[in-house]
Amino acid sequence: MFNRLISAAFAASVATIGATGAVSAQTEMNFALDWKFEGPAAPYFVALDEGYFADEGLTVEIAEGAGSLDAIPKVATGAYPIGFADINSLMRFVDQNPGAPVTAIMMTYDAPPFAVVGRKSLGVEEPSDLMGKVLGAPPPDGAWAQFPIFAAENELVMDDITVEPVGFPTREPMLAEGKVAAVTGYSFSSFLNTKRLGVPVDDISVILMSDYGLELYGNAVIVNTEFAAENPEAVTGFLRAVAKGWASVIADPEAGIDALLERNPAADKELELERLAMVLEDNVLTDFVKENGLGMIDADRMAKAIEQTKAVYEFQSEPDASLYFDDSYLPDDGSLMLQ
Known part of the structure; x- marks a missing residue:
């Protein structure tokens, strides 16, 4: 039996501001995953263990989720400042809850699974x-x-x-x-x-x-917009740490799964290695990401995704891509390039 909530508290009263642009004070950022502690969660645990979050002055807790829609209301209500969820479900949530303070800020599954x-x-x-x-x-x-x-x-x-x-x-x-x-x-x-x-x-x-015809994107890091407005450097630092976590598991997948197994010792190592490999090949390391880095979206493709959604879902208000994705918190120091 293992804890479903992993707390990693990094005790640093003041973080050094350097080339990475680390924030100057410790900020607590609970992170709501979409699913269980499986292979795709490895980058976040590597970011904890390697001190990538600590370097940004962040105290991070990672919680399991119960599905790709699960984190959206958690973040929208402020129960978690940041999470991981399906952007297509986010679009519908925002449409059904006008003014909900939640948006995507880092596309992770450029090709949806x-x-x-x-x-x-x-x-x-x-x-x-x-x-x-x-x-x-x-x-x-x-x-x-x-x-x-x-x-x-x-x-x-x-x-x-x-x-x-x-x-x-x-x-x-x-x-x-x-x-x-x-x-x-x-x-x-x-x-x-x-x-x-x-x-x-x-x-x-x-x-x-x-x-088979879907232009849709997949899961993205989402944020409570009120929290982000008050803590912009912390949010950018979180995304930088996440990008470093993904880069680390690309370089050494086995070390990433070892970090995962510390939190979920019941997991099958070979199975989770295979799961992580599938995620990297099919969803994360697309040609677009290799060229542009992790986290960004293509405006034309997003427009097509919205049109596809409109074909099967009746928006209450005219859809607006700016309500669903905000790239202003992405770091611009090259840390998003994974290879």
Whole structure:
């Protein structure tokens, strides 16, 4: 049994201001993850252990989440000043809660991990195969939230797909047992969880929604805008430390997973190494990120993402990209370049 909340308090009464632009006083910043302590969380624990947050004068606590939508209300209410969540779900939250003090400030999954993971033996290898099948979908799942866009882009008739609401703990077991033919989920989670349950790899199909018409972005660091306005240097310092954490796990993935295992000793090291490798290859280190660095977005692509969302979601107010993403807190000292 391990604690679900990891506290790393760095006792430094005054941080040295140097080339990194560290803030001049210790600031507490609780960080709400989207999910459990698994491979993709390794960069944040490396940032703790290597003192990247401490160098910025920050005291950071990292808490597990319960899905890619979970951190949004936590940050919007101020329960956490900063978190990690799906930007597409953030758009809808902001639209449904006008004036909510939350926005994204660092794009992390430049290519979203939204996927349909199915069983080839149950007839699912490509989008059209979902017609007439049973699809398991957790209601709070970020991939399920985007499924109507995926369906529209691939001319799937939703009424011809039987959607079975499932819980996160039962999603992959139901797929492994053949009770559903496919599930929605993050590719690196549902694929590996299904594999761990004994389903042969050559029987698992991974249909990445980004390969089938989605222009959407994925998860991003989000912030309470009131906190950010009062603590701009701290927020920029947090993002700089996070970028260093990602750079460190790219250079040494095994060390990153070792840092994770200190918080989650029950995790399977090889499985989490594979999960981290999938995240890096499929979601983080895209051509755009390699050229421009971590954290930024392309304005034209964001506009297309909003248009896709409008096709399946009726905005209460005219969507405005500036409400969903603010790049003004990103560090400009080169720390965002990961390779």
